[in-house]
Amino acid sequence: MTILTNITIKIWRQEGPDTEGRFETHQIPEISDEASFLELLDILNERLIEEGKEAIVFDHDCREGICGTCSMMIDGQAHGPQKGTATCQLHMRTFSSGDEIVVEPWRATAFPIIKDLMVDRAPFDRIMEVGGFITAPTGGAPDANIIPIPKPVIDASMDAASCIGCGACVAACPNGAANLFTAAKITHLNLLPQGQAERYKRAEAMVEKMDEYFGSCTNHGECEAACPKEISIDTIATMNVDYWKSKFKNRQHLDR
């Protein structure tokens, strides 16, 4: 274990959705390089509480990179400088003694700030509600592997399904677009046999719901670079194709 010294944290503080925010600077004289970034904030918060000040509010839950709750811009990058890593899995060894680290919340009109670093990502739920599921009878769990699926297909679907819905794609996108999130969710189900019945309804409904909240894709690729699950923008191409097909197919269905 090594000890990092003299870290400066410049961190966003904001009372509530409608108040002005500002950066606040804190010194961290010593921190273990084994501390995660969230632990750094925990330690800072304990100090703030002891000093009778208000703790910094930030989202977190599993702290093992699977829930998608942690969310912050660290030095201008969503989830910080390490590739394929959520903030909770980012460790202080990625930084050096004497660093100044700037921390800011996700910025998107669709993600209003609740307090400090915590934002409201409910529009993702709105997108999921219109198609991010399959309709299936509930009851006893079906036997495993009862529907054969080719290995490359299941792999591609699983890659897309690894999306944890953290919102880093929106945060990293210069346009505030949610195409990677929506594409991952659509691709996950649209590749599988179980997703076929609702495939085109799903594509149309989810893309159009996304449109109500987010910006548009310019194919910069920043989302893919920021994604803690390294989901490929190929899913966006898949979504685009399914979307235009859905426009034809769903109309044909309505004509029947």
Place this chain on the structure above:
Amino acid sequence: MAETLNRGPVSGTAVTSPAKRKPFFVDFYSTAVGKKYVMALTGMIGIGFVVVHMIGNLKMYLGVVNEGELRVYDIDWYGEFLRELLVPIMPRTYVLWGLRLLLIAAVLMHIHAAYSLTFLNRKARSVKYQSARDYQVANFASRTMRWTGIIVALFIVWHLADLTWGWANPDFIRGAPYHNIDTSLSRVPVAILYIVANIALGIHLFHGTWSLFQSMGWSSPRFDSWRRGLATAIATIIVVGNVSFPIAVLAGVIEFDPDAINCCIEGEEGG
């Protein structure tokens, strides 16, 4: 069985307003993904045009050619050929006008989509990041699409006024492209304008050609690795070809000589 049919198109669960029946194009274009399809399609029309246009202009380097009794500049003859495309089948200039209308429509739709998406994107992040962003893969070309697009749009207007209508060229002669290009590009500021605008176009296409595959949903392990190369090739060919013309004019490689030809330029002696 009957129950499934009654449930509507697919499952009914994902349907919000099944009765929505706008005309197909209006419906499709109203979404951002639809607009990107339009951008990519109109962009491809644009790419097709600029490539053919550049290749056609290379005819300037062929100089004067013999057409039977006639001695004419090859590019002037080519202009005449374009006006006579499919002539026994279609009246003169009809096909050319058809192509022009297609291009005008494409450019207008491309600009409208770019304009409305830019607004959408501004709205999607009404409060900017307050600290510096550290971009990982967005490149200069992808981040300047709007600026290179505006430069190209303004250039198109100037280019038409200069070499199509002749308003911007005091020595303009209708139907004599070789002469007009020489007189226009001999003006150093105009030559610089052509060079700058074509570099902007090259930058636009460096991102645009790569990006359109993504917008069209054409992503496949078979050709994904080619996309960057293709975009670089198209951008380079366009820039090298088009920038060579003003340089050739200034260097005297392209130089109009009224005595070299015996045909077809009205209002000019020796014609």
